[in-house]
Amino acid sequence: xxxxxxxPPDLILQEGANSTLRCNFSDSVNxxxxxxxxxxxxxxxxxxxxxxxxxxxxxxxxxVATERYSLLxxxxxxxxxxxxxxxxxxxxxxLIFGTGTRLQxxx
Amino acid sequence: GAVVSQHPSRVICKSGTSVKIECRSLDFQAxxxxxxxxxxxxxxxxxxxxxxxxxxxxxxxxxxDKFLINHASLTLSTLTVTSAHPEDSSFYICSASxxxxxxxxxxxxxxxxxxx
Numbered sequence: 483x484x485x486x487x488x489x490p491p492d493l494i495l496q497e498g499a500n501s502t503l504r505c506n507f508s509d510s511v512n513x514x515x516x517x518x519x520x521x522x523x524x525x526x527x528x529x530x531x532x533x534x535x536x537x538x539x540x541x542x543x544x545x546v547a548t549e550r551y552s553l554l555x556x557x558x559x560x561x562x563x564x565x566x567x568x569x570x571x572x573x574x575x576x577l578i579f580g581t582g583t584r585l586q587x588x589x
Numbered sequence: 590g591a592v593v594s595q596h597p598s599r600v601i602c603k604s605g606t607s608v609k610i611e612c613r614s615l616d617f618q619a620x621x622x623x624x625x626x627x628x629x630x631x632x633x634x635x636x637x638x639x640x641x642x643x644x645x646x647x648x649x650x651x652x653x654d655k656f657l658i659n660h661a662s663l664t665l666s667t668l669t670v671t672s673a674h675p676e677d678s679s680f681y682i683c684s685a686s687x688x689x690x691x692x693x694x695x696x697x698x699x700x701x702x703x704x705x
Contacts, residue, residue, distance in 0.1 A: 515693065523627075523680060525696035568632065575621065575686055577694065579633040 484509045486571055486580035493585045495559050503554040503583045505569035512573055514545055516554050519566040519582075528554070528567075559587045592616050593685050595697035602673055603705055610668045610700045612683030618663035619685035623694060624656075627680040639666050673704045 485508040495501055507514075516528040529536050529543040531552065536543055540559075545552040552569055564587050570577035592615040602608050612622055621640050625633040637653075639645040639660035647653045655677075657669040666685075670677055680701050684694040 517696075523682070523699040523701075525633075525682065525684075527693065527695065530693050570633075575694070576623070576635060576638060578635070579625075582632055 484511065484571060484573075484578050486569065486578055488567075488569060488580040488583050490583060491581065493583055495585065495587050497560060497587055497589050499559050499587075500555070500557045501559060501585070503556070503567050503585075505552040505554070505571075505580050507550050507552075507569075507571045507580075509550070510547070510573070511571040513575060513577065514552055514569065514571045515577065516543055516552070517568045517570065518563075519568060521565055525568075556585075559585075561587050561589055563587050591687075591695040593619075593683065593695050593697040595681075595683055595700050597700060598698065599701040599703075601703045601705065604674055605672055607669055607671045608673055608702060610670075610681055610683075610702075612666045612668070612685070612697050614664045614685045614695075617685075617687055619666075619687070620663065621686050622660055622666040623684045623686075624658060624666075624668050625682045625684070627682060627699075629680075633682060636668075670702065673702070675704045678702055678704045 487506045514532045517525045531543045531545045533547045540557045542555045566582045570579045594613045596611045624636045627633045636651045637645045637647045645658035660666040682699040684696045
């Protein structure tokens with residue numbers, strides 16, 4: 483099956499800093515999504531991005547499908563950005579979740 | 590839009606009992622719903638995919654007789670953990686998608702199950 487690895491596994495930032503999270507996957511996919519899981523466990527959709535670049539406020543994402551990786555950029559981080567970031571991929575609507583990046587943002 | 594609810598949010602039960610978890614799409618019709626489990630500090634693992642009106646498709650290694658899934662309507666899917674044991678304690682999360690052509694999934698808030 484498809485393997486999905488995320489890096490770094492843990493990230494500690496001070497408020498205002500920028501960061502880049504990476505997602506590598508082992509096979510071609512038609513579906514790639516980024517999620518933020520808040521401290522209460524709720525998963526929030528960030529991007530549906532099987533290819534190309536998208537931006538939403540302080541967040542942006544880029545997927546290079548031919549090289550099997552995706553990047554999530556967080557600029558001017560805030561304490562509310564804390565939580566776990568997952569990328570999830572799949573050939574279809576079934577998603578395989580990555581290992582996650584745990585982000586802690588301190589004031 | 591695209592709100593998914595789960596009930597209950599947390600449940601504690603004795604070993605050997607059965608627990609039912611409900612997943613509802615509140616403002617859209619979900620032809621497909623997915624059930625995941627997540628152990629502490631780990632990723633989400635897909636358990637099964639359910640389509641309205643048909644039997645669920647279980648992932649390899651998931652016991653279909655232990656985790657009963659019913660998708661009786663376009664807005665409701667249920668997961669019943671039968672004869673629960675402490676190793677079934679986990680965070681169970683459902684998600685739903687609009688239609689078969691939509692790859693975007695919307696997630697419920699999760700149900701934390703603790704089996705004593």
